[in-house]
Amino acid sequence: MKAIVATQAGGPEVLTLADVRAPVPGPGEVLIDVVAAGINRADVQQRRGFYPPPPGASEILGLEVSGRIAGFGPGVTKPFTVGEKVVALLTGGGYAQQVAVPAGQVLPLPGGVDVVTAASLPEVAATVYSNLFMTAMLQPGETVLVHGGTGGIGVMAVQLAKAAGAFVIATAGSDEKVATLTSYLGADVAINYRTQDFVELVKDHTGGQGANVILDVVGAKYLQQNVDALAMYGRLVVIGLQGGAKAELNLGTLLAKRAAVIGTTLRARPVGEKSAIMDGVRENVWPLIADGTLKTVVDKTFPLAQASAAHTYFDSGTHVGKVLLTL
Template sequence: MKAVIARHPGGPEVLELADVPTPALGADEVLIDVIAAGINRADVAQRQGSYPPPPGASDILGLEVSGRIAGFGSNVTRPFSLGDKVLALLSGGGYAQQVAVPAGQVLALPAGVDIVTGAALPEVAATVYSNLFMTAQLQPGETVLIHGGTGGIGVMAVQLAKAAGARVIATAGSEEKVSMLSSYLGADLAINYRSEDFVKRVKEFTGGLGADVIFDVVGAKYLAQNVDALALYGRLVVIGLQGGAVAEVNLGTLMAKRAAVIGTTLRARPAEEKSKIMDGVREHVWPLVEDGGLKIIVDKTFPLAQAAAAHAYFDSGAHVGKVLLTL
């Protein structure tokens, strides 16, 4: 089969289309004919050599796909049929014509969503639901600060937090993106992090109290500022390291606020844990998708053979929402 591989760590130019073996189908897995695959920041980190796949996972990039079921492992009992349109959360292997994935990480395509657009959903929905609600325990009426509000994860986080009754503050890097956060996605406050002090704006917005939850993809660069922006009993959830992995923090400030700093990843979690997350996505996120209450924003699509161009565009930071590869 055809798949996109990275011959060695580097920029987008290291990605190329190659012939690779068809994935072996495990007893608890389903085989999917891929129709589209989402590009995520983790794919970029893997391409650069800083985020290898977990043991046993495919070394082909790609953590989410849409497609049709092409086969079943001997132990699969989920109510699917051959040809069903599905979405899947992966540990790797998505930039390919076929992928094998544990059945618990596969969900039916939500009603009203076309199958290409559906590839924009699995990774971001699972990441946001598991971290904002299962880990941070975001509650109605609380204030959440979401960094990178117009990226694929940010777009989902802003909307799910609003749907849950939270007050949403989000950051972005241009006035156009800031305007979109407020006027289109419904953020209560949007901040241009290039020209504004987000800690000051958060404190002004909350009457000096700070944010109850901070959802951060930046990491080290924002650690001290994020702790400063937390409210009493606040929860800072770090899911990305775009701004580095090592930083100092004033533990006195953290202790005085009785706050928590939580670091999480999704990719390396056991299949059983991912299955529970996907069950939560089906129960709590899919209804919002199907009734039109959650906007799915696909910025651009590229053919699989143009994965290098797609990564170059993704790396530019110009996109709003998701960038997809199509087969």
Template sequence: MHAITIERPGGPEALRWTEVPDPAPAAGEVLIEVVAAGVNRADALQRQGNYPPPKDAPPYPGLEVSGRVRALGEGVHGWQVGQEVCALLGGGGYAQLALAPAGQLLPVPKNVDLIEAAGLPEVAATVFSNVVDLARLQPGETLLVHGGGSGIGTFAVQLGKALGAEVVATARAGKHQRLLELGADRVIDYTAEDFSKITQADVVLDIMGGGYLKQNVDALKAGGRLVVIGLQGGRRGELDLGQLLVKRALVAGTTLRARSAAEKAAIVRGVREEIWPLVEEGMVRPVIDERFPMTAAAEAHRLLESNEHFGKILLTAV
């Protein structure tokens, strides 16, 4: 088969369409003929040499795919060869064939195109595990979503509304109208306004990390929960513990890729039980900005790193 390999850590030009050995499913795994793969910020970090894959994952980037089951490993039940699926991976999605633990497979939701389904597993698992499972967002609460125009952001905005929350998002001015159309109640231009002075939130979903830490805590209501899932604004920030105590607030940080297979399987079960019905009802949908052929992965990464996209970027089979 062919896969996108990383010739050396560096810019998008380091990505190469290369012939590599065909994978074979081990016990508990499923081999997927890839139709499309989602492009994520973690893929760019891996390309740069800053986010190595887990030891048991392929070296190729790609954390989510959609496609058809090609073969089942020993002990796998409940899936059939030829079935259309999407899956959360530890890596290896930028390829013609990909392996996934059976517990990380999902059926393609009704009324979702097979290619567009590739843009669902990573964002659904990330938002569900943090906003629903960890932060316990409740109807009537306020959810603040940073990076509202990203894949995670567009999904979180929709899910927050579907769960009955008021949703505030931060984004560049050019993305405001589309976020309002997705269901955001208010959008803040982070380049011109200090969000912590104009909104108060019960739950904050943050991709910036240290650069936003103080403002995020300032923006929390009493009993608020801040969940940090990215470090685009740096690894370090100053935290006023007295303010945290007075607000009875929670600050948590999580990643998805490094979790065990058992933890990921539990998250995927939750997504299938609680999120997939909302997708099938049309309350939440994949938002796709652009599709590139797999061989044009470098172009897809350039778009990702420009921050000009809205929603997900996909790579399609060639």
């Protein structure tokens, strides 16, 4: 089969289309003919050599796909049928014509979404649902700060938090993206992090209290500022390290607020945990997509063979929502 492989660690130019061995579904796995694959920041980090796949996972990039079921390994108990349109959360292998994945990480498409657009959903929905609700326990009426509000994760986080009854503050890197956050995605407050102090503005909009929950993809660069922006008993959930992995923190601030800093990843979690997260997505996120409460936002699509161009565009940071590869 055809797949995108990285010839070495580096920029988008290292990605090339090649012939590789097709996957064979093992016990409890579903084989999927891929229609589209989502591009995520984790793919970029792996391409650069900073985020190797977990032991036993495919070296091929790609953590989410949409497609059609092509077959089954032994012992699959979920009621899927060959040819059924599905999405899947992967540990790797999505930039390819086929992928094998545990059945618990596969869901039918939500209502009203076509099979290509659906590839924009599994990774971001699972990440946001698990971190905002299963980890941070976001409650109606609480304030949430979402960094990178117009990225794939941010678009889902802003909308899902708003649908849950939270007061949503989000950051973005341009005035145009700030306008999109409030006028299209429903954020209550949007902040241009290049020109505005998000700590000061979060406090201004919360009567000096701060955010109850912060979802952060930046990491070290924002660590002290995020803790400063937390409310009493606030929860900072760090899910990305775009701004580095090491920082100094005044623990006195954290202790005084009786707050928590939580670090999580999704990719390396056991199959059972991922399956439980996907069950939560099906029950709590899919209905909101089907009834139009949550918008699917796809910025641009590229053919699989143009993965290098797709990564170049993704790296530019100009996109709003998801960038997809199509087969």
